[in-house]
Amino acid sequence: MPARLPAEPRVAIVGATGAVGIxxxxxxxxxxxxxxSVRLLASARSAGKSLSVMGxxxxxxxxxxxxxxxIDLALFSAGSGISKRFAPAAVRAGxxxxxxxxxxxxxxxxxxxxxxxxxxxxxxxxxxxxxxxCVAAIATVALAPLHRAAPIRRLNMATxxxxxxxxxxxxxxxxxxxxxxxxxxDYAPQVLPHPYAFNLFSHNAEMDPLTGYxxxxxxxxxxxxxxxxxxxxxxxxTCIRVPVLRAHAMAMQVTFDAPVxxxxxxxxxATAPGVRLVDxxxxxxxxxxxxxxxxxxxxxxxxxxDLGDPSGCTLAMFVVGDQLLKGAALNAVQIAEGLxxxxxx
Amino acid sequence: MPARLPAEPRVAIVGATGAVGIxxxxxxxxxxxxxxSVRLLASARSAGKSLSVMGxxxxxxxxxxxxxxxIDLALFSAGSGISKRFAPAAVRAGxxxxxxxxxxxxxxxxxxxxxxxxxxxxxxxxxxxxxxxCVAAIATVALAPLHRAAPIRRLNMATxxxxxxxxxxxxxxxxxxxxxxxxxxDYAPQVLPHPYAFNLFSHNAEMDPLTGYxxxxxxxxxxxxxxxxxxxxxxxxTCIRVPVLRAHAMAMQVTFDAPVxxxxxxxxxATAPGVRLVDxxxxxxxxxxxxxxxxxxxxxxxxxxDLGDPSGCTLAMFVVGDQLLKGAALNAVQIAEGLxxxxxx
Numbered sequence: 001m002p003a004r005l006p007a008e009p010r011v012a013i014v015g016a017t018g019a020v021g022i023x024x025x026x027x028x029x030x031x032x033x034x035x036x037s038v039r040l041l042a043s044a045r046s047a048g049k050s051l052s053v054m055g056x057x058x059x060x061x062x063x064x065x066x067x068x069x070x071i072d073l074a075l076f077s078a079g080s081g082i083s084k085r086f087a088p089a090a091v092r093a094g095x096x097x098x099x100x101x102x103x104x105x106x107x108x109x110x111x112x113x114x115x116x117x118x119x120x121x122x123x124x125x126x127x128x129x130x131x132x133x134c135v136a137a138i139a140t141v142a143l144a145p146l147h148r149a150a151p152i153r154r155l156n157m158a159t160x161x162x163x164x165x166x167x168x169x170x171x172x173x174x175x176x177x178x179x180x181x182x183x184x185x186d187y188a189p190q191v192l193p194h195p196y197a198f199n200l201f202s203h204n205a206e207m208d209p210l211t212g213y214x215x216x217x218x219x220x221x222x223x224x225x226x227x228x229x230x231x232x233x234x235x236x237x238t239c240i241r242v243p244v245l246r247a248h249a250m251a252m253q254v255t256f257d258a259p260v261x262x263x264x265x266x267x268x269x270a271t272a273p274g275v276r277l278v279d280x281x282x283x284x285x286x287x288x289x290x291x292x293x294x295x296x297x298x299x300x301x302x303x304x305x306d307l308g309d310p311s312g313c314t315l316a317m318f319v320v321g322d323q324l325l326k327g328a329a330l331n332a333v334q335i336a337e338g339l340x341x342x343x344x345x
Numbered sequence: 346m347p348a349r350l351p352a353e354p355r356v357a358i359v360g361a362t363g364a365v366g367i368x369x370x371x372x373x374x375x376x377x378x379x380x381x382s383v384r385l386l387a388s389a390r391s392a393g394k395s396l397s398v399m400g401x402x403x404x405x406x407x408x409x410x411x412x413x414x415x416i417d418l419a420l421f422s423a424g425s426g427i428s429k430r431f432a433p434a435a436v437r438a439g440x441x442x443x444x445x446x447x448x449x450x451x452x453x454x455x456x457x458x459x460x461x462x463x464x465x466x467x468x469x470x471x472x473x474x475x476x477x478x479c480v481a482a483i484a485t486v487a488l489a490p491l492h493r494a495a496p497i498r499r500l501n502m503a504t505x506x507x508x509x510x511x512x513x514x515x516x517x518x519x520x521x522x523x524x525x526x527x528x529x530x531d532y533a534p535q536v537l538p539h540p541y542a543f544n545l546f547s548h549n550a551e552m553d554p555l556t557g558y559x560x561x562x563x564x565x566x567x568x569x570x571x572x573x574x575x576x577x578x579x580x581x582x583t584c585i586r587v588p589v590l591r592a593h594a595m596a597m598q599v600t601f602d603a604p605v606x607x608x609x610x611x612x613x614x615a616t617a618p619g620v621r622l623v624d625x626x627x628x629x630x631x632x633x634x635x636x637x638x639x640x641x642x643x644x645x646x647x648x649x650x651d652l653g654d655p656s657g658c659t660l661a662m663f664v665v666g667d668q669l670l671k672g673a674a675l676n677a678v679q680i681a682e683g684l685x686x687x688x689x690x
Binding site for chain 1: 547553558559582589598607629635647651
C-alpha cells in the first residue's frame with residue numbers, strides 16, 4: 001500500500017454530478033492539483049453526459065468495480081452505501097481513497113483528517129482516508145488553535161445548517177419552496193421532511209429514540225472528539241437545518257481549565273491556518289453565510305466570555321464555513337494534496 | 346391609581362399600524378376582550394387612515410399627550426422613545442399602560458409579566474406594566490414549569506430569531522431580498538444591516554464593544570432573570586437573526602442541581618399553561634416556526650439529557666413561539682385580561 005501519491009496522480013471522482021462532486025472538480029482546478037487525468041464516475045443515470053474539467057469536456061462513466069484500473073486517487077462523494085461497496089475495489093486496484101461519506105470515519109485504521117488540525121494522522125492510512133462530517137470539519141478548524149494553547153474541557157454547539165448538507169436537490173427544494181411561498185402557492189416537500197420556505201427544523205437525520213439525538217449530532221460529537229484527539233470530551237449539541245443555501249453556522253461555547261483571555265484567543269485565531277477572523281463589534285460585523293459561501297476560510301467571530309459559566313472559563317464564539325468547500329470538497333482535496341510527494345502540489 | 350380595569354375598559358392602541366399593533370387588534374378580537382371602545386393611535390403619517398376593529402372601521406388618530414382622555418387601558422407598541430414620552434401622560438389621564446417596549450422593563454415599580462409565569466407580580470403595578478422582550482417571554486413560558494419543580498441553576502440559549510422582531514418593514518425586506526435573490530438580482534438592505542436572503546447574522550441590536558454582547562442579548566438575560574425571580578442566574582446567550590418571518594426559535598440547555606429525568610420534564614411541560622409539547626422522536630417532529638406562526642402556544646420539544654454536562658444535570662430542549670403573539674401582542678392582551686375584574690374576561 002503506497003502511503004503517498006505519485007507526483008501527477010490519475011484521479012477519479014465518484015459522485016461527480018452531486019453538489020460536492022461539482023465542487024471537487026472546481027477545487028482541483030482552482031488549486032491546480034497536479035492531476036495527470038481526471039475520470040468522472042457516477043450512476044448509470046448520468047453516464048454519457050459530460051462535465052468540463054480543467055477546460056476540457058470529460059464524459060461521465062458509470063461507476064463499476066472495474067472503474068479504478070489505472071487510478072491513483074479516488075475521491076468518493078456518493079453516499080455511504082456507494083463508498084462501502086466500491087472503495088474496497090478502488091483500494092484493491094491500487095488507488096488511495098479519500099472518502100467524503102460517513103462509511104469509514106470511525107474505523108481505527110482509517111485516518112479522519114482536517115489537514116489544519118491533524119495532518120500527521122494521514123501517514124498511517126491503509127488506503128482509505130476519511131473526510132469528516134461538514135460541521136465537524138468546520139468546527140475543528142476553529143477549535144484546534146484554541147485547544148493547542150489550552151486543553152478544551154467541554155464544548156457546546158447549536159448549529160444553523162444549510163440546505164447543501166442534504167445535497168443539490170435540497171438546495172433546489174429551498175429555492176422552489178421559497179419561490180412558491182412568495183407567490184402564495186403551496187409546495188409539498190420532496191427532499192426534506194418538512195416545509196423549508198422561511199422555516200427551520202431539527203436536522204433530518206434519523207434519531208435514536210432512546211437518547212433523543214439524531215445521526216448528525218452523533219456524528220459531529222464522535223468526529224469532533226476524534227479529530228481533536230479528545231475521546232472523552234463532553235459535547236452538547238443541537239443540529240438545526242435553516243433556510244440558507246450552502247454555509248453552515250454554529251454558536252459555540254468552549255470551556256477551558258482557566259479563565260478565558262478573549263484577546264489572547266483572538267490573537268491565536270487571527271493567525272490560525274484556515275481561519276479568517278471576522279469580529280468587528282463596533283460595526284456589528286461577524287461571520288455570516290453569505291460571506292462564507294464560496295470561501296475556503298472558516299469565518300470566526302463574536303469572541304467573548306460566556307456569561308453562562310460563572311467561572312469565566314468558557315469562551316463563546318460564532319463560526320461559519322462553506323459546507324461544500326471546507327465542509328466537504330476543499331478538505332478532501334487538501335487531504336489529497338497532503339499525500340503528494342513533498343513539493344509536488 | 347386603580348390596580349384593576351373596569352369590566353369594559355376603553356382601550357387605546359399606540360402604534361396601531363405596526364406589526365405588533367395589527368396583532369394587538371386581532372388578539373383583542375379573537376379573545377373577545379370586553380373593550381367598551383378601541384381607539385387607534387399612531388404617527389401623523391398614519392392618521393386619517395382606518396383599520397377594521399371588531400368588524401367596524403376605526404380611523405387612526407395622531408398620538409398626542411391629550412390622546413388618553415377617557416382611556417382605561419393603553420397598549421403601547423411604538424418603540425421605547427414613544428413609550429417614554431407618552432406613557433406617563435396616559436397614566437396621568439387615568440389609564441393603565443401595558444407597554445411592549447423596553448422602556449420600563451427593568452424599573453422596580455413596573456412589573457415585568459408573563460402571565461403563565463409570574464401573574465402575581467401584576468398586583469403591585471403603579472400604572473405601567475411591562476411586556477417582556479419576545480425571546481424572554483417565549484423562553485420563560487417553557488422554563489417556568491421546570492423551575493417550579495426544581496430550581497434552575499444555569500441557562501444557555503442560542504436563538505434563531507425571525508424578521509418580525511425588527512418590525513413589519515423587516516418582514517417585507519426579507520420577502521423582497523429573497524425574491525431578488527431568486528431572480529438573480531441585487532438587493533440593497535434598507536431595514537436590517539446585512540443581506541437577509543438565505544442568510545443569517547448576529548442580532549442587529551447595538552453591541553457593547555467592551556463585553557461583546559448586543560442589546561438583545563443583554564435584555565434577554567436581564568428579563569429572563571427578572572421574570573423567573575432568579576436575579577443571579579448565569580445565562581449564556583447568542584442571538585442570531587435567521588431568514589424566518591415571524592416565529593423565534595431557541596436551542597436551550599437548562600442546568601439543575603440533580604440529574605435530569607427527561608420523562609418527568611416532558612410530563613411537566615405537557616400540562617404547563619401556554620405550552621404545547623411537540624416531541625416526536627420517531628417521526629422527527631419537533632417545534633418549527635411554520636407550525637408556531639399564528640399560534641398562541643409556545644412549542645417545546647427535543648427534550649433530552651445534554652451530553653455537554655457529564656453530571657447529567659442539564660436538560661436540552663428546543664423552543665419555538667410566535668414572536669408577534671406570545672412574544673408581543675398576545676402576552677400584552679393576557680396581561681390586560683389579568684387586570685379585569687374577576688369573571689369579566
